[in-house]
Amino acid sequence: VDFVVSDIAPSATGHRTTDHIRIIALAEAALELARGVLGLGGGFIAKVWQGGSEQNLLADLKRDFAQVRHAKPQASRAGSAEMYVVATGYRGKFQQQDSGEG
Numbered sequence: 001v002d003f004v005v006s007d008i009a010p011s012a013t014g015h016r017t018t019d020h021i022r023i024i025a026l027a028e029a030a031l032e033l034a035r036g037v038l039g040l041g042g043g044f045i046a047k048v049w050q051g052g053s054e055q056n057l058l059a060d061l062k063r064d065f066a067q068v069r070h071a072k073p074q075a076s077r078a079g080s081a082e083m084y085v086v087a088t089g090y091r092g093k094f095q096q097q098d099s100g101e102g
Contacts, residue, residue, distance in 0.1 A: 001037040001038055001039060001042060002038075002039060002041075002042050002043070003038075003042060003043045003044070003045070004030065004033065004034035004037065004038060004042070004043075004044050004045075005044075005045045005046075006026070006027060006030035006034075006044075006045065006046040006047060007047050008026050008030065008047065009023055009026070009047055009049075010022040010023055010026060016051060016081075017051065019049060019051075020049050020050075020051030020052070020053060020081070021051075021053055023047065023048055023049050024048060024051075024053055024054050024057055026046075027046040027047070027048050027054075027057055027085070028056075028057055028060075030044075030046050031044060031046065031057070031060060031061070034090075035064070035093045036093075038090045039090070040090060040091070040092055041089055041090060042088075042090040043065075043086070043087060043088040043089075043090065044061070044065065044085075044086075044087045044090070045084050045085070045086050045087075046084065046085050047082065047083075047084055048082075048083060048084070048085055049081040049082055049083070050081040050083060051081060054085075057085070058085065061085060061087045064087070064090060064091055064092075064093070065087035065088060065089050065090055065091065066088065066089025066090075066091065067087065067088045067089055068085065068086070068087045069085075069086050070083050070084070070085060070086070071083065071084045071085075071086050072084075
């Protein structure tokens with residue numbers, strides 16, 4: 001697979017923090033799926049809402065992809081928290097190094 005696109009979003013509760021955490025969880029689940037199907041050099045796009053807790057998702061993307069950036073659709077309202085993370089150049093699933101302990 002060359003590209004995985006996730007445009008899913010939870011039903012909004014109206015509580016910004018809760019909604020943000022829920023959409024980040026969906027994006028993380030989509031990334032896990034992408035890791036299982038993407039070929040080397042592939043790409044991933046996911047809808048997220050700005051809110052501050054996307055740092056772990058961005059760290060994972062930066063580890064697994066050569067380039068990571070944000071994109072805000074022109075059709076999105078100026079005050080909307082909606083944006084997309086765009087990652088290209090998939091490096092393959094990250095393998096933790098065996099520490100030799102155990």
